Amino acid sequence: MNKVIKIENQFRVIRVALSIAIALAIAFLIISFVSNDPLFTMYNFIIGPFTSINRIGNIIEVMTPLLFTAVGVCIMYSANQINMASEGAFFLGGVATAYIAVTYSIPAGLHPVVAILAGGIVGAFICGIPALMYVKFKALPVVSSLMINYVCLYLGLFIINYIIRDPEAGYMASYKFIKTAVLPDLFSRTNVHFGLIIGLAIVFIGYLYLMKSKWGYSIRMIGKNPNFAKYSGINVPAVIIGCQLLGGFIAGIGGAVEQLGMYTRFQYQKLPGHGFDGVMIAILARYNPKYVPLAAFFLAYIRVGADVMARTSDVPVEIVSIIQAVIIIFVASERFLEGWKLKKIVKSTKEAFVEEEDNAVKEA
């Protein structure tokens, strides 16, 4: 039986690797049709992101907000709660933070803390609504959470465009954040900011919480078999609500950190998509926060690669969407490579059986 577990683990890795390979192959295929100089284009796509400090910095910048939303999703989805509201939580969390960052003057060290906490609390509230609706009314979180994202978007835009809009900005945006609220950059020549540290801390704490603590244990057992959890004495509704509040809180913090680290004023006019990206990364990481940085880095890398490619060659940035879609489809397909896996399991079982028979004969 040990062999079977080994084969299953092998196949998890093979599946991800193969999915990525297939996706890249498809991307290259398309590039070679579209581009006049496919080799140069591909070079920019694959190697481009690593050719300057600035571009490497870009990868880290793109990756930072994803760390938050993905860890939040890992926690919610481990309880098998398919909550998509981390998108809204990220957005509205950012709005709340912007509000605090432009209206209140608070001493330097404290200002970002208050602003980020405000973002977290708003985020928790957003993801908590579908959770509560599920526990109380059995409304499926997939549906209700997707709807809530739009409420978040338009509520946020209302606040930005009517309450804290800076009429002198020249475009739809809030007032400038007060200096005391802004998160410092970590390295010169890049925009990599202190949020990266917070993000990595969240990954580490999220990992301990979900995989090593009693709360994480409850969440994972509920996700795998809620009947068992109830029978064992775990308060299932409380944990289901709790883990979504926490997931939303982390997404909200992510929105806050992104605002204070990357921007000088709130200027989103649509949902940025980082919450949905979080879902994708969490799936790639198999809901284990430990693998989130790797998955987030990969996604950020192909995004930056596509960006470099679009700027330096004749292929548009949209190619990335194709790659993402293909990877996720294959990774999420439970049955992908199943036949091959089954064959290997059958073979190894048969070998073990023959060996067992031989030993029995020898003993006799």
Next chain:
Amino acid sequence: MNNVKDEYILSMENITKIYGNGFMANKNVNLRVKKGEIHALIGENGAGKSTLMKVLFGQEQPEEGKIIYKGKEVKITNPLVALDHGIGMVHQHFMLAPSLTVAENMVLGIEPKNKGFFDYAEAVRLTSEVSKKYNLPIDPNAKVKDLPVGYKQRVEILKILLRGVDVLILDEPTAVLTPQETDELFVQLRELRKQGYTIIFISHKLKEVKSLCDNLTVLRNGRVTGIASVADLSEQDISRLMVGRDVSLTIEKDSPKTKKTVLKVRNLTYKNSDNKALVSNVSFSIREGEILGIAGVEGNGQREISALITGLEEKQSGDIYLFDEEISSQSIRKLREKGVSHISEDRMTFGTVADASVEENLISDRFYKKEFNKNGLLDAKKIADLSNKLIKEYLVKCDSKNAEIKTLSGGNIQKVVAAREFSANPKLIIANQPTRGIDVGASEFIRKKLISLRDKGSAVLLISADLTEVITVSDSLLVMNEGKIVAYFDDTNDLTEETVGEYMLGIKHQTAEEIGGCCYE
């Protein structure tokens, strides 16, 4: 040579089946069945009987081997192909639509049509015809959900006869029947044999095999360990072939030393969403050091009683006291902390998480306690110590504490459940079908553990559809029929299965006073 071939209507040769989790359910199995015989396929649960029959009925595809039917090799790729060939199967769990009538169920998939519409009258006629032909009376217009179990089974048998089969596979047909219903089924099966039908009878009950079957094939661990004529073997011989060693069919235990009353159930009534009373006005008590059994055909309120006591279902009316404290409004965690342990009848739905490790399954009732936590995280070392200790003490066969539950056999999964529940220092154990579907060795182990816990002072409620088990293990016994208690025996020593069977069927009924013997303060 030709003659030998003709003699067997069906032969399965060198069948090997490996499941996706690496479990080898059949290892080079041969099965040869003669025309017109009742052939017993016996073995413990998990020996591979059901898998072999699923292969024959086309529900599973074998990795190796071939099936020769009526002298020709056949490929049975799905159940419809099997039916086309004339092979039909009655599953252990009935495949009937409960809200439809008998006639509607009978013609499911082969509905007679009249101008494109379903011809119900014709369905009724077909049903009556086949029922008369085989002398198995049934009311075609009755709703299946209103039928007693024995009749549901009859519908299943008639259903495959209607499809014109020659070979009937019956998967543990007596598991859900009372002794009386079993006798009746056997009469029907002998009648079918007389008419030339071939029957494959799957069972692990030796008495039944001895009384009904002509030849037998014994499976153990996926291998054939014996092929013989039933007349040539004694029950002891067969059981040795099944288990691989001599098993004592009796259980030794001292007479109970009862003390304080632990559990009092009073006037418990529970209705389902159709307002049908699944449990009606049930009262009983259990003392320390006593095993109270509940016998009854499954689905007569036992599941609900255990769910109500253990807090899985919300109480509707009546009272449940644990040491004189009303407990029905308390959380499951509180109940467990007060010493209520629960072996659920469905170990894969409630008892375990298939995708979690043995260790994770062992700690589910205590992981939150101080002793298993350190610095805000679970104390991995203490938990590992506990898991390794329990795995050893309960003889759980697994690669390690980190093996996923789904890689274990049924018996070992149940041992994991027992290890958790019995090690929680229980005052009251609700054991619902604790040995269902597991091998003889594991069953014996769990029964002995129950008795030793009772000797240490635990109160045990043993709910079981296995009459032999519930009579031999229990000190006193309740019998349930349709949600009511119909009999109470304060001593199980001289009780026979036949007596209990009569009450289970609802043929006999004790007076309220006699039943009241089971209630004390």
